[in-house]
Amino acid sequence: MNLYAFSNFLGFSNAQEIFVLGLLHDIGKLKIPNSLLNKTTPLTKSEFVEIKNHADYGKKILYKLDVFPPEYAMCIKYHHENFDGSGYFGIAGKEIPLLARMIRVIDSYDTMLNGRIYQHTKCHDVVVDELLSNKGILYDPDIVDRFIQFLLKRFTLQAARI
Numbered sequence: 001m002n003l004y005a006f007s008n009f010l011g012f013s014n015a016q017e018i019f020v021l022g023l024l025h026d027i028g029k030l031k032i033p034n035s036l037l038n039k040t041t042p043l044t045k046s047e048f049v050e051i052k053n054h055a056d057y058g059k060k061i062l063y064k065l066d067v068f069p070p071e072y073a074m075c076i077k078y079h080h081e082n083f084d085g086s087g088y089f090g091i092a093g094k095e096i097p098l099l100a101r102m103i104r105v106i107d108s109y110d111t112m113l114n115g116r117i118y119q120h121t122k123c124h125d126v127v128v129d130e131l132l133s134n135k136g137i138l139y140d141p142d143i144v145d146r147f148i149q150f151l152l153k154r155f156t157l158q159a160a161r162i
């Protein structure tokens with residue numbers, strides 16, 4: 001799933017820029033050792049701190065690129081914020097930039113659906129249930145609702161083509 005299609009669905013006029021932002025949201029991981037990124041056992045506290053740093057590293061990298069608006073760099077920094085304030089930097093609700101809240105939902109959706117080295121895949125229905133059950137906790141409730149609408153429309157269109 002990509003941020004481009006979802007931002008188009010929401011009517012953003014700069015969907016192509018937003019798509020690139022979605023691709024770059026984890027660019028800060030370039031500064032994290034591969035051995036840490038590919039670790040399959042639980043992270044130590046210090047390792048988790050280093051993993052969390054990727055968000056701030058990403059912000060700094062995007063600022064240096066000087067191609068995107070400065071607020072995009074802040075979206076990269078805050079893409080792991082939880083709606084209830086329990087994320088990496090402790091900001092909550094609408095304090096989290098809108099595009100960061102969108103990335104949070106889409107990245108979680110993709111991670112649960114496709115898995116990661118440290119996480120097994122989940123079926124689509126389970127992923128949707130997880131998004132819905134974490135509305136207002138991890139995710140912006142409005143973004144989740146709109147994303148579910150987007151998924152329903154997308155899957156309806158795909159089914160109609162079969």
